[in-house]
Amino acid sequence: MxxxxxxxLRRYRRDLLxxxxxxxxxxxxxxxxxxxxxxxxxxxxxxxxxxxxxxxxxxxxxxxxxxxxxxxxxxxxxxxxxxxxxxxxxxxxxxxxxxxxxxxxxxxxxxxxxxxxxxxxxxxxxxxxxxxxxxxxxxxxxxxxxxxxxxxxxxxxxxxxxxxxxxxxxxxxxxxxxxxxxxxxxxxxxxxxxxxxxxxxxxxxxxxxxxxxxxxxxxxxxxxxxxxxxxxxxxxxxxxxxxxxxxxxxxxxxxxxxxxxxxxxxxxxxxxxxxxxxxxxxxxxxxxxxxxxxxxxxxxxxxxxxxxxxxxxxxxxxxxxxxxxxxxxxxxxxxxxxxxxxxxxxxxxxxxxxxxxxxxxxxxxxxxxxxxxxxxxxxxxxRRVWRHDRMEGLAFAGTALGVLVVGVEAGVLFGVTLSLVTLIWRASHPHLAVVGRVPGTEHFRNVCRHRVETDARVLLVRIDENLFFGNAEAVQQQLETLVARDPAPDHLVLVMTSVSHVDATALDMLEALDAGLERRGIRLHLAEVKGPVMDGLRGGPLMARLRGEVFLSVNEAFETLAEPERNQ
Amino acid sequence: MxxxxxxxLRRYRRDLLxxxxxxxxxxxxxxxxxxxxxxxxxxxxxxxxxxxxxxxxxxxxxxxxxxxxxxxxxxxxxxxxxxxxxxxxxxxxxxxxxxxxxxxxxxxxxxxxxxxxxxxxxxxxxxxxxxxxxxxxxxxxxxxxxxxxxxxxxxxxxxxxxxxxxxxxxxxxxxxxxxxxxxxxxxxxxxxxxxxxxxxxxxxxxxxxxxxxxxxxxxxxxxxxxxxxxxxxxxxxxxxxxxxxxxxxxxxxxxxxxxxxxxxxxxxxxxxxxxxxxxxxxxxxxxxxxxxxxxxxxxxxxxxxxxxxxxxxxxxxxxxxxxxxxxxxxxxxxxxxxxxxxxxxxxxxxxxxxxxxxxxxxxxxxxxxxxxxxxxxxxxxxRRVWRHDRMEGLAFAGTALGVLVVGVEAGVLFGVTLSLVTLIWRASHPHLAVVGRVPGTEHFRNVCRHRVETDARVLLVRIDENLFFGNAEAVQQQLETLVARDPAPDHLVLVMTSVSHVDATALDMLEALDAGLERRGIRLHLAEVKGPVMDGLRGGPLMARLRGEVFLSVNEAFETLAEPERNQ
Structure with missing residues (x-):
């Protein structure tokens, strides 16, 4: 009982009374x-x-x-x-x-x-x-x-x-x-x-x-x-x-x-x-x-x-x-x-x-x-939210305004929608960074912020976001813009350190990206793919068609691809 | 004209006709x-x-x-x-x-x-x-x-x-x-x-x-x-x-x-x-x-x-x-x-x-x-989607079923909602990894998957997801469970390599986390905070109350905190 x-109640002590x-x-x-x-x-x-x-x-x-x-x-x-x-x-x-x-x-x-x-x-x-x-x-x-x-x-x-x-x-x-x-x-x-x-x-x-x-x-x-x-x-x-x-x-x-x-x-x-x-x-x-x-x-x-x-x-x-x-x-x-x-x-x-x-x-x-x-x-x-992030400040003010102008129930739905749209919006503007090797180390950093070693034939791109339907298209466009440089690279390596999930839409995108790169003679590789992400890719259509490799580390990819005397 | x-039309050539x-x-x-x-x-x-x-x-x-x-x-x-x-x-x-x-x-x-x-x-x-x-x-x-x-x-x-x-x-x-x-x-x-x-x-x-x-x-x-x-x-x-x-x-x-x-x-x-x-x-x-x-x-x-x-x-x-x-x-x-x-x-x-x-x-x-x-x-x-991810397969089948049972318009709204809920759901189950140093290197890896050096007083936790309203609560709970070990650590270092954004809700969470840790005598530190994230934190209430440090690299954090002869 x-x-x-x-x-x-079972643990109640009289001194709390x-x-x-x-x-x-x-x-x-x-x-x-x-x-x-x-x-x-x-x-x-x-x-x-x-x-x-x-x-x-x-x-x-x-x-x-x-x-x-x-x-x-x-x-x-x-x-x-x-x-x-x-x-x-x-x-x-x-x-x-x-x-x-x-x-x-x-x-x-x-x-x-x-x-x-x-x-x-x-x-x-x-x-x-x-x-x-x-x-x-x-x-x-x-x-x-x-x-x-x-x-x-x-x-x-x-x-x-x-x-x-x-x-x-x-x-x-x-x-x-x-x-x-x-x-x-x-x-x-x-x-x-x-x-x-x-x-x-x-x-x-x-x-x-x-x-x-x-x-x-x-x-x-x-x-x-x-x-x-x-x-x-x-x-x-x-x-x-x-x-x-x-x-x-x-x-x-x-x-x-x-x-x-x-x-x-x-x-x-x-x-x-x-x-x-x-x-x-x-x-x-x-x-x-x-x-x-x-x-x-x-x-x-x-x-x-x-x-x-x-x-x-x-x-x-x-x-x-x-x-x-x-x-x-x-x-x-x-x-x-x-x-x-x-x-x-x-x-x-x-x-x-x-x-x-x-x-x-x-x-x-x-x-x-x-x-x-x-x-x-x-x-x-x-005031605090506004200072931290304009978009969240707008969501705050927008929800309040929604309640005032349309009513409480519509205001709630409006607010939830704003939350979700903000989320999609942010995730659909993913950050990609071209990285190079910090000399003398195995670390790779953004080429815009650090002095690093690069190789014209090997483009290393770090993807700073999970890949999903909201940003698949944008990532593909950014990558295609990056490889459209002159001279074109021979290899594109996607550094997946920050990618914890790849959904079906993004998987379709990676397949299409690989097909597009193949026509231009560029080989697609992956590096530092997290365990659960690799589990999802294995046996799928991307791995079936991918001609490039999946490297454990960026450094391994760089060492393998950037030095032709070893590679060919 | x-x-x-x-x-x-301006570039039209007769051979296309x-x-x-x-x-x-x-x-x-x-x-x-x-x-x-x-x-x-x-x-x-x-x-x-x-x-x-x-x-x-x-x-x-x-x-x-x-x-x-x-x-x-x-x-x-x-x-x-x-x-x-x-x-x-x-x-x-x-x-x-x-x-x-x-x-x-x-x-x-x-x-x-x-x-x-x-x-x-x-x-x-x-x-x-x-x-x-x-x-x-x-x-x-x-x-x-x-x-x-x-x-x-x-x-x-x-x-x-x-x-x-x-x-x-x-x-x-x-x-x-x-x-x-x-x-x-x-x-x-x-x-x-x-x-x-x-x-x-x-x-x-x-x-x-x-x-x-x-x-x-x-x-x-x-x-x-x-x-x-x-x-x-x-x-x-x-x-x-x-x-x-x-x-x-x-x-x-x-x-x-x-x-x-x-x-x-x-x-x-x-x-x-x-x-x-x-x-x-x-x-x-x-x-x-x-x-x-x-x-x-x-x-x-x-x-x-x-x-x-x-x-x-x-x-x-x-x-x-x-x-x-x-x-x-x-x-x-x-x-x-x-x-x-x-x-x-x-x-x-x-x-x-x-x-x-x-x-x-x-x-x-x-x-x-x-x-x-x-x-x-x-x-x-x-079949392909189902094999890749059960949840996305359910979204596929659920949307189709929604259209069949309720009708086309309701089906669309149902599908969009399913997309968004899947997204929130996934992001609200974030992956955290306790990391340690791979001996002889400056690399830090998951302690569950690799043989690494750790220190009982310093808990290094890598956050594998952006921090936002959908997962702030879950991250806090996981972190509190991690520090509730015996003996309690003196320092908790959040490794922010995979974090590209911290929203206002997550910022509130980090403040509350710091306050909770302070009562238990644990100091909260951050490491490898990306530039844009740091810009958002600077001048905010978290940085005002944070007693710990913001380290450029995990290795720096580990070196500083794990060796008392240097630290004190």
């Missing part, structure tokens, strides 16, 4: 306002954000591999949920809620299945710049969208641009009280983010405690404004959360309606994968600090099970969140037991304290979301 | 039955196949770069035309024909624009196995579809499987006369394909002439069966081509209806790109035999202009065809003037000889199409 328990308990407490303080806010962002009743913060946390603790990842509702997945469901139903309607449940269910099943199939590698389809670009774009879209509840205006718009125009146009209709509270809380949270840690340190708190304290600002704002509104009797003049049903979530069986499943399959896949990629990145960052390991397949199963649990609680897609994970780690969490405690605390809130949020204005939740979203726009990363 | 003429004329004659003999047949395959009136064989040939001769490519209707593009238009209109209806014209027009504009933008590299998005797989799948789909006119049965079906089931089910309703003629012609063409070249050589023809003679079998079948049907008065009992309008095509301006353009944009792009990829492959194969060059950008412009010309003639998408190009080359074509002559000959047929095909049964055209399609299924290529 103990074999079924996760390793961390205080850290896990404290972390659970501070995570709960952040999770309550975030849960309410992200449910609103997803177009769902606020209590669903709390429902999504009980069972998923328990289930993730059983299946996941991260010691500190805090699973629950997150901004980007909530935005994507809204974007997938809005075309199908009215936000907040029973059909809409059923759709959200189905999204979590499908996405959970897919992730869990991918985990069983050990497809953790799926996360590698997106590069860091593309992921950062996607998250930045989604965050900007969230910020623009949240200006509506923040200011109390009505505006429609599919893309960030049309939405922004709508918001600006409807500014004259803003509700002054809503806007005043919203902008005030936003300013307060902003100031807390920037000045509170320093202030707390000044008051004598340790640096970690100060950082942690400043994270509680959203909860403080929620409680303070709710109390103020209730005391001042402003509830009628504001859009407030209202009375939430008290009690734990009921078991909900997802409605498996094929007419609803079909349009949700692709969004469920994308929400699941994006959530997975984000979670793994967060979990790995924290695991490295502690010298721990993340198992991507276990993460797939953990997040998959958490989403199924969220669906069965009647809630929406969940995944690992960055700010909560940071709070969890800073709060001293050492094992997933912190998540279990947090789930218990949220359950207590649901049973005993839902009345707390009755007078909470929606504009406060909008301010909480906006502050969280601002933290997702990583301008420093864009 | 002469500067506007293509180079081949006989070859170009003869080639034009034999190409015309093949183009007439193929044109009629492929128009029928596309669901269009037969004469449109001849219309698509006049202006496009003239225009390609002006813009293209191949000396022998024969442009005109081809099987795969015709199938794709039918597949794009069938959901939108009834085959043969005025709307359907307008759609075909629009497809050619849009696809031509796109290709021409890509040519101006020098996007000839687009062709590299598909590997040879995927292209062969796509063509094989499309050919099988064509064969199954043509069983209907061949046997005179009615059957519906979207995929090859449902279509095949439909054909088998409706076999009891087949028209005996149609089926007898169709199967007879099919058998005759098959026999001609296999035995006629040998027979003709036996009769004293040269090998080239025999091959060429056997290519005229379709035209012979068309003329013989038409004459027989007319003489025997069977026209009423068969589905025949009927009276074609005599005369040249009229100028048609494409109807630019946005409601029609939108659904045709993607099909037009795919038809254009597939046609381009096929054409370039054919043109390059023939150019290599003659030591000539193909300019992919000129091909884009040539095929683009040819498709626009086809649209303005009221016809459908065209591209380079393999069998006609072979006939053209075997017939002695030396310049695109052969294409110009062929266009003139087709024009003469249109003006004077359309009556010839009045009694031609459609079943004969179906037999012509089936024989051509059989030649497109390259089983030898599949």
């Amino acid at each position: 103990t074999g079924l328990l996760p390793g961390w 205080p850290g896990d308990l404290l972390a659970a407490l501070v995570v709960t303080m952040l999770l309550v306002p975030q849960g309410l806010a992200y449910a609103a962002l997803a177009g769902l009743p606020p209590q669903l954000g709390l429902y999504a913060s009980v069972a998923p946390l328990l289930v993730y603790a059983l299946f996941g591999s991260s010691m500190v990842l805090s699973v629950g509702p997150v901004a980007v997945a909530s935005l994507m949920t809204a974007s997938a469901l809005t075309p199908l139903a009215d936000p907040g309607s029973p059909e809409y809620i059923a759709g959200a449940v189905l999204l979590a269910f499908l996405s959970g099943l897919m992730l869990f299945a991918f985990g069983l199939l050990r497809l953790g590698n799926l996360a590698r389809l997106m590069s860091h710049p593309v992921i950062s670009g996607f998250i930045a774009g989604a965050a900007l879209l969230i910020i623009v969208g949240q200006l509506r509840p923040l200011l109390g205006v009505d505006a429609e718009g599919q893309s960030a641009v049309t939405l922004m125009v709508g918001v600006v146009r409807s500014l004259p209709q803003l509700e002054p009280l809503t806007a005043a509270i919203g902008v005030g809380v936003l300013g307060g949270l902003w100031a807390a983010r920037i000045y509170l840690p320093g202030l707390l340190r000044h008051l004598g708190l340790s640096s970690a405690a100060a950082a942690l304290g400043s994270r509680l600002a959203p909860m403080a704002a929620v409680i303070a404004v709710s109390a103020l509104v209730a005391v001042a009797g402003l509830e009628q003049r504001l859009d407030v959360v209202g009375t939430l049903p008290a009690g734990l979530p009921q078991l909900v069986l997802p409605a498996l309606d094929p007419a609803l499943i079909t349009p949700l399959l692709l969004p469920a896949l994308i929400i699941g994968l994006i959530g997975f990629v984000e979670s793994v990145a967060i979990a790995q960052a924290f695991a490295r600090q502690r010298g721990q390991r993340i198992d991507p397949d276990a993460e797939l199963r953990g997040l998959g099970a958490a989403n199924v649990a969220s669906a069965l609680s009647g809630a929406f897609p969940v995944t690992g969140g960055f700010s909560r994970t940071a709070v969890n780690a800073e709060g001293g969490a050492r094992t997933p037991l912190a998540g279990v405690f947090a789930a218990v605390l949220i359950a207590l809130v649901l049973v005993f304290a839902t009345g707390l949020f009755r007078a909470l204005p929606m504009t406060v939740l909008a301010a909480v979301i906006i502050i969280a979203a601002v933290g997702l726009v990583d301008v420093a990363a864009l | 002469t500067g506007l003429l293509p180079g081949w 006989p070859g170009d004329l003869l080639a034009a004659l034999v190409v015309t003999m093949l183009l007439v039955p193929q044109g009629l047949a492929y128009a029928a395959l596309a669901g269009l009136p037969p004469q449109l196949g001849l219309y698509a064989s006049v202006a496009p040939l003239l225009v390609y001769a002006l813009f293209g770069s191949s000396m022998v490519l024969s442009v005109g209707p081809v099987a795969v593009a015709s199938l794709m035309t039918a597949s794009a238009l069938t959901p939108l209109a009834d085959p043969g209806s005025p709307e359907y024909i307008a759609g075909a014209v629009l497809l050619a027009f849009l696809s031509g504009l796109m290709l021409f624009a890509f040519g101006l933008l020098r996007l000839g590299n687009l062709a590299r998005l598909m590997s040879h196995p995927v292209i062969s797989g796509f063509i094989a799948g499309a050919a099988l789909l064509i064969i199954v579809g043509q069983l209907r006119p061949l046997l005179g049965v009615d059957a519906e079906g979207q995929s090859a499987v449902t279509l095949m089931v439909g054909v088998v089910r409706s076999l009891p309703q087949l028209e005996p006369l149609t089926a007898a003629i169709g199967v007879g012609v099919l058998g005759g063409l098959w026999a001609a394909r296999i035995y006629l070249p040998g027979l003709l050589r036996h009769l004293g023809l040269s090998s080239a002439a025999a091959a060429l003679g056997s290519r005229l079998a379709p035209m012979a079948a068309v003329i013989a069966v038409s004459a027989l049907v007319a003489v025997a008065g069977l026209e009423q009992r068969l589905d025949v081509v009927g009276t074609l309008p005599a005369g040249l095509p009229q100028l048609v301006l494409p109807a630019l209806d946005p409601a029609l353009i939108t659904p045709l944009l993607l099909p037009a792009l795919i038809i254009g790109l597939i046609g381009f990829v096929e054409s370039v492959a054919i043109a390059q194969a023939f150019a290599r035999q003659r030591g000539q060059r193909i300019d992919p950008d000129a091909e884009l412009r040539g095929l683009g202009a040819a498709n626009v010309a086809s649209a303005l003639s009221g016809a459908f998408p065209v591209t380079g065809g393999f069998s006609r190009t072979a006939v053209n080359a075997e017939g002695g074509a030396r310049t695109p003037l052969a294409g110009v002559f062929a266009a003139v000959l087709i024009a003469l047929v249109l003006v004077f000889a359309t009556g010839l095909f009045r009694a031609l049964p459609m079943t004969v055209l179906a037999a012509v199409i089936i024989i051509a399609a059989v030649g497109l299924v390259d089983v030898a290529a599949l």
Whole structure:
């Protein structure tokens, strides 16, 4: 029986308990306002954000591999949920809620299945710049969208641009009280983010405690404004959360309606994968600090099970969140037991304290979301990537722009395509170097950069890239240009030191190259072919027609071919 | 003014004329039955196949770069035309024909624009196995579809499987006369394909002439069966081509209806790109035999202009065809003037000889199409690819299966995705080798394959792949496993000989790796970093935090780190 328990639980030591308990407490303080806010962002009743913060946390603790990842509702997945469901139903309607449940269910099943199939590698389809670009774009879209509840205006718009125009146009209709509270809380949270840690340190708190304290600002704002509104009797003049049903979530069986499943399959896949990629990145960052390991397949199963649990609680897609994970780690969490405690605390809130949020204005939740979203726009990363490589910088900015202009799902696909096209593009511009022998050694170096010995009859070309369909044509053209010199060489030796793979397209190319060289009286040779590459060539059509030799080393090729008295 | 003429025309010599004329004659003999047949395959009136064989040939001769490519209707593009238009209109209806014209027009504009933008590299998005797989799948789909006119049965079906089931089910309703003629012609063409070249050589023809003679079998079948049907008065009992309008095509301006353009944009792009990829492959194969060059950008412009010309003639998408190009080359074509002559000959047929095909049964055209399609299924290529690499063999078979089961357009996208996923997959399983010094030399080789000197404190690892988002994670994991040995090394040296590029994701990885090693007291060094890679690293966050050194050679690293008396 103990074999079924996760390793961390079997090895649990009592001295870890205080850290896990404290972390659970501070995570709960952040999770309550975030849960309410992200449910609103997803177009769902606020209590669903709390429902999504009980069972998923328990289930993730059983299946996941991260010691500190805090699973629950997150901004980007909530935005994507809204974007997938809005075309199908009215936000907040029973059909809409059923759709959200189905999204979590499908996405959970897919992730869990991918985990069983050990497809953790799926996360590698997106590069860091593309992921950062996607998250930045989604965050900007969230910020623009949240200006509506923040200011109390009505505006429609599919893309960030049309939405922004709508918001600006409807500014004259803003509700002054809503806007005043919203902008005030936003300013307060902003100031807390920037000045509170320093202030707390000044008051004598340790640096970690100060950082942690400043994270509680959203909860403080929620409680303070709710109390103020209730005391001042402003509830009628504001859009407030209202009375939430008290009690734990009921078991909900997802409605498996094929007419609803079909349009949700692709969004469920994308929400699941994006959530997975984000979670793994967060979990790995924290695991490295502690010298721990993340198992991507276990993460797939953990997040998959958490989403199924969220669906069965009647809630929406969940995944690992960055700010909560940071709070969890800073709060001293050492094992997933912190998540279990947090789930218990949220359950207590649901049973005993839902009345707390009755007078909470929606504009406060909008301010909480906006502050969280601002933290997702990583301008420093864009600057760093841009400096390193213009093309990757363009992929970053292009993905962000794609999300803003076309929407979140199209933005993801656009980003993945950009990643892949960049890859092909780069590989299709292979580097070839004509090499010669460094005098007195057996080393061969680029003739353009070093003083080396060469022989007019023997052209030695080093291929600095794997040969595959993306660059076969370009390599052939470059080689043909190189041998088209005057006088023509008698021998072309391809130095394969950097070639770890030759695919079928490149094999066709090498055959065609050899045939073309044969007509010009030039013999093709290979040198320093790696073992696995040679295994692939052996018995194939190239080796059948190749009249040249396969040399073990470039030096052997040079010695054999460049000295006619030995060679002929 | 002469500067506007293509180079081949300015340099034309009279001694090339006989070859170009003869080639034009034999190409015309093949183009007439193929044109009629492929128009029928596309669901269009037969004469449109001849219309698509006049202006496009003239225009390609002006813009293209191949000396022998024969442009005109081809099987795969015709199938794709039918597949794009069938959901939108009834085959043969005025709307359907307008759609075909629009497809050619849009696809031509796109290709021409890509040519101006020098996007000839687009062709590299598909590997040879995927292209062969796509063509094989499309050919099988064509064969199954043509069983209907061949046997005179009615059957519906979207995929090859449902279509095949439909054909088998409706076999009891087949028209005996149609089926007898169709199967007879099919058998005759098959026999001609296999035995006629040998027979003709036996009769004293040269090998080239025999091959060429056997290519005229379709035209012979068309003329013989038409004459027989007319003489025997069977026209009423068969589905025949009927009276074609005599005369040249009229100028048609494409109807630019946005409601029609939108659904045709993607099909037009795919038809254009597939046609381009096929054409370039054919043109390059023939150019290599003659030591000539193909300019992919000129091909884009040539095929683009040819498709626009086809649209303005009221016809459908065209591209380079393999069998006609072979006939053209075997017939002695030396310049695109052969294409110009062929266009003139087709024009003469249109003006004077359309009556010839009045009694031609459609079943004969179906037999012509089936024989051509059989030649497109390259089983030898599949066997070769499979032997070289299982994964590429799967991509071949998977693309073919995708076309058969889901359809041509989805099949293309599926194939491209397979190409890219294969690429990522391969690159995400990078090869790392622990190396040591070959005694008495400065060479470093894999410790698993060679007897080499090592030092327990210095771990030298050669990275045999570019570092990018697809393999960064895997490389890090492998390196962490390597350093987790006992006793732990003091130094990890990454030998970067095979690394030509490090992307932003991999740079993040190297930073994280260094941070992780630092906590374990292991120092990270780099060796043999290529110039462009070093340029990218310099000034970046990795170099800022790296405590180790960047060595010019592995030997230098080994000498410096492995001998403490020198090092400390």
